[in-house]
Amino acid sequence: MDIKQIIKEIGRGKLHARHLDQDNATFLYRAILADEVDDLSLGAILIALRIKGEGEEELLGFYRALEAFLPQWAGLTHTLIIPSYNGARRQANVTPLLALLLKKLGVKVFLHGIHHDLTRVTTAEILAAMGIFPAQDHQQAYQQIVDNGFTFMTIDKLCPPLAKQLDLRWHLGLRNSAHTLAKLISPFTADSGVRLTSVSHPEYLPKVTQFFLDIQAKALVSNGCEGEVYLNPLRPSAIQYVDNEKNTITEIVSRGLPAQTPLAENKEIATTVTWTQDVLDQKCPVPLPLREQIIGCLVACGRMTSLAEARTWLTEQGY
Structure with missing residues (x-):
């Protein structure tokens, strides 16, 4: 799915917008974090998400993309x-x-x-x-x-x-x-x-x-x-x-x-x-x-x- 198609899916307003599945949500947020989305499209995406709210699979997909940009330290007790x-x-x-x-x-x-x-x-x-x-x-x-x-x-x-x-x-x-x-x-x-x-x-x-x-x-x-x-x-x-x-x-x-x-x-x-x-x-x-x-x-x-x-x-x- 390309960025334009994503905007079309999530940008139809509060009543008609659709949540992305986990794979497409991961693709989208990875592109955003990697600075691969132009400013106009990014603004449209953020406003669309703000209006409709994140779905559960979207939230999980966004987090999966974000994990690649975070350290993964070994656990410490307490x-x-x-x-x-x-x-x-x-x-x-x-x-x-x-x-x-x-x-x-x-x-x-x-x-x-x-x-x-x-x-x-x-x-x-x-x-x-x-x-x-x-x-x-x-x-x-x-x-x-x-x-x-x-x-x-x-x-x-x-x-x-x-x-x-x-x-x-x-x-x-x-x-x-x-x-x-x-x-x-x-x-x-x-x-x-x-x-x-x-x-x-x-x-x-x-x-x-x-x-x-x-x-x-x-x-x-x-x-x-x-x-x-x-x-x-x-x-x-x-x-x-x-x-x-x-x-x-x-x-x-x-x-x-x-x-x-x-x-x-x-x-x-x-x-x-x-x-x-x-x-x-x-x-x-x-x-x-x-x-x-x-x-x-x-x-x-x-x-x-x-x-x-x-x-x-x-x-x-x-x-």
């Missing part, structure tokens, strides 16, 4: 992959706290995301204010996570072709399929580690959980907060656990209560850094929804064998 591509719009960005607290609790964390956003406070900006800077290449990132249990990579270093697709948002004024895919990727082989991801719309939840079953990857999926993966402290959702070994999807964390403890007063970097450090230093309690999410992560990553064990152990650690 590893969690955390994406951060939105940042804070209204309330403080809690992703840095989630990542650093899990690292402190013995979970290896691979954190990836964007440098900056013109309208939001990003995880990269908060980490930089804490003296934590992104790895400059794949080798450095892998060595950091082996040696220290933590690394952060920006997407332009992790996967430049995907970064280019993400940046088209600022030209088109709309997000595109790359924003969905960025939250699904991992530098490890599909059966290694646990991917933490979120959806912004409820109808995407079954699509994303099925995606992880299809690629045989472990994942924790929930409705996030302003596009980030942490549970909203004020309106926490449930978390679905995709277990590739058992081929099951279960609710590992139920919809809980809002935070009853002080949160960061605003989204500003200095305020967020101070509050984050206070929670890490046990001067301020972990918000209840985040604590439940951490408990789920400890179990899914194999750090603990049950939710009850994780909950008791976390209390013993002072959190």
Whole structure:
């Protein structure tokens, strides 16, 4: 199938457009990532996909194409992959706290995301204010996570072709399929580690959980907060656990209560850094929804064998 035929299939509007099968979706996204699609056609494709939404086979095909542009590291025990591509719009960005607290609790964390956003406070900006800077290449990132249990990579270093697709948002004024895919990727082989991801719309939840079953990857999926993966402290959702070994999807964390403890007063970097450090230093309690999410992560990553064990152990650690 050629590019013109693809545009014809997907560009007939919300009611009449057809989803591509996996093979054609792989062909299309491989061509896009390899910069083989002219700008006019690319714009038409991205807008058409935005209008109709990605089908399950399309999402899988796009990911299969993307795998060729990602590292495939050997698995490490107790590893969690955390994406951060939105940042804070209204309330403080809690992703840095989630990542650093899990690292402190013995979970290896691979954190990836964007440098900056013109309208939001990003995880990269908060980490930089804490003296934590992104790895400059794949080798450095892998060595950091082996040696220290933590690394952060920006997407332009992790996967430049995907970064280019993400940046088209600022030209088109709309997000595109790359924003969905960025939250699904991992530098490890599909059966290694646990991917933490979120959806912004409820109808995407079954699509994303099925995606992880299809690629045989472990994942924790929930409705996030302003596009980030942490549970909203004020309106926490449930978390679905995709277990590739058992081929099951279960609710590992139920919809809980809002935070009853002080949160960061605003989204500003200095305020967020101070509050984050206070929670890490046990001067301020972990918000209840985040604590439940951490408990789920400890179990899914194999750090603990049950939710009850994780909950008791976390209390013993002072959190």
